[in-house]
Amino acid sequence: MTERQPALSSVPSPILAGPPPSHRPLGNAYCCCHNGGMDSGDLSLPPPPASGPSIAPASGPSIAPASVPAARSYPSQTRPATVARATTPVSTHIPAGGNPFGEPRDRRSGGSGSVRNLRKRIGGAFAGLIALLAKFGVALKALLVALPNLKLLVTAGTALVSIAAYSLFFGWWFAAGFVVLLFVHEMGHVIALRREGIKASAPMFIPFMGAVITARSLGDNALAEARVGLAGPILGSLGAGAVALVGELTGSSLLIALAYFGFFINLFNLLPVVPLDGGRAAAAMTPWMWFLGFGVLVALAFLNPGNPILLIIVIFAGFQTYHRWKQRKSHSLAQAAYYRVAPRHRLIVGTVYVGLIALLVLGMSETHILTSGGHSFGSI
Numbered sequence: 071m072t073e074r075q076p077a078l079s080s081v082p083s084p085i086l087a088g089p090p091p092s093h094r095p096l097g098n099a100y101c102c103c104h105n106g107g108m109d110s111g112d113l114s115l116p117p118p119p120a121s122g123p124s125i126a127p128a129s130g131p132s133i134a135p136a137s138v139p140a141a142r143s144y145p146s147q148t149r150p151a152t153v154a155r156a157t158t159p160v161s162t163h164i165p166a167g168g169n170p171f172g173e174p175r176d177r178r179s180g181g182s183g184s185v186r187n188l189r190k191r192i193g194g195a196f197a198g199l200i201a202l203l204a205k206f207g208v209a210l211k212a213l214l215v216a217l218p219n220l221k222l223l224v225t226a227g228t229a230l231v232s233i234a235a236y237s238l239f240f241g242w243w244f245a246a247g248f249v250v251l252l253f254v255h256e257m258g259h260v261i262a263l264r265r266e267g268i269k270a271s272a273p274m275f276i277p278f279m280g281a282v283i284t285a286r287s288l289g290d291n292a293l294a295e296a297r298v299g300l301a302g303p304i305l306g307s308l309g310a311g312a313v314a315l316v317g318e319l320t321g322s323s324l325l326i327a328l329a330y331f332g333f334f335i336n337l338f339n340l341l342p343v344v345p346l347d348g349g350r351a352a353a354a355m356t357p358w359m360w361f362l363g364f365g366v367l368v369a370l371a372f373l374n375p376g377n378p379i380l381l382i383i384v385i386f387a388g389f390q391t392y393h394r395w396k397q398r399k400s401h402s403l404a405q406a407a408y409y410r411v412a413p414r415h416r417l418i419v420g421t422v423y424v425g426l427i428a429l430l431v432l433g434m435s436e437t438h439i440l441t442s443g444g445h446s447f448g449s450i
Contacts (some may be wrong), residue, residue, distance in 0.1 A: 104257055109255040133193075136257070184396055228274050231275070245304035247325070247328045248328060248332075251328070252281045252306075253281065254308075255303070255305065255335070256273035256302065258304060258305030259298055259299075260272075260273070263285050263288070265297075266290075268285050268286065268289070270283050271285065291407070292410075293411050293419070294351065296419045299347040299424070300347065300423065302347050303337075303347050307429065308334065310328075310331075313328050314433065315334075317329055327437070327439055330437035330438050336430055341366055342360060343360050343363030343367060343387045344387065344394055345390050346387070348423070349363060349390075356420045364384075364388065371384045
């Protein structure tokens with residue numbers, strides 16, 4: 071027997087039965103969606119604000135049938151209450167370090183705005199300091215590059231000042247020649263220092279005091295110090311001898327007087343007392359000669375009481391002699407090694423020292439004149 075299937079017909083089933091679609095409440099058809107409020111028939115708009123114009127609500131026929139349940143209120147239908155707005159104007163100023171919405175950017179840091187400002191100021195100060203140091207470094211580098219030229223400027227400038235000072239007593243030509251002889255003397259020291267591997271400064275002239283050079287030391291031992299000390303008078307004596315030769319050949323009394331002055335200055339520097347050149351040589355021969363040279367200086371100062379230059383040399387030599395002798399008597403290993411000179415080298419230094427003194431005395435006797443160009447040299 072064949073099982074019959076239900077036939078599809080146009081007769082509505084009990085589920086679909088009911089009022090026509092246009093009158094059927096959605097709340098009953100889809101009760102799980104709570105759409106009863108949609109069928110309440112209230113199609114009116116919410117009332118406008120109190121300050122706006124009054125609008126009449128739209129009215130229409132109620133389409134809810136008797137079978138529609140009572141309308142219930144849902145959250146979607148709740149009408150917002152009218153909120154009175156404050157009339158106080160809102161400031162649009164945003165404080166430094168604040169949030170445009172009126173809250174601090176970092177609630178945990180409290181006064182973070184002032185801290186950030188302080189950090190910015192400190193950072194700006196450091197940046198300015200670094201820029202200043204960079205500029206100073208550039209200027210220092212340029213100065214170091216130009217340092218050799220500055221040394222030449224110092225030498226030339228002090229030489230001109232000395233020439234002007236000596237010209238007051240001996241005239242311009244004699245003053246210029248004398249400064250040249252001083253330069254030759256000092257260059258003897260510079261050459262000897264460079265042979266010892268020591269860098270020396272350029273000569274600097276001091277009016278009525280001669281000229282000086284500076285170096286970090288005069289050698290590793292007393293023998294090197296003697297070589298450096300004697301190099302100045304040797305080269306200076308050769309320079310004075312050349313001037314004397316030219317003066318004799320040309321018959322120039324000015325050059326002869328200049329040569330005499332050159333011989334005298336080199337002889338004076340051979341006094342065996344520090345810081346004069348003879349004191350440097352005495353360090354290699356026998357240091358007790360420092361006291362002999364200091365006695366000669368004191369005697370010259372008494373014989374010429376009106377000479378302030380001699381007095382300055384005596385005072386300076388006294389301090390130097392005391393300091394060097396105190397160092398030597400410390401009996402340290404370094405001092406013992408410094409003054410340890412072989413007998414053969416002592417003999418060579420002594421021979422050069424005494425021979426140079428004899429030649430300078432001879433040169434002075436051959437070139438001594440009383441006057442030249444209206445200037446008297448009788449007191450020298």
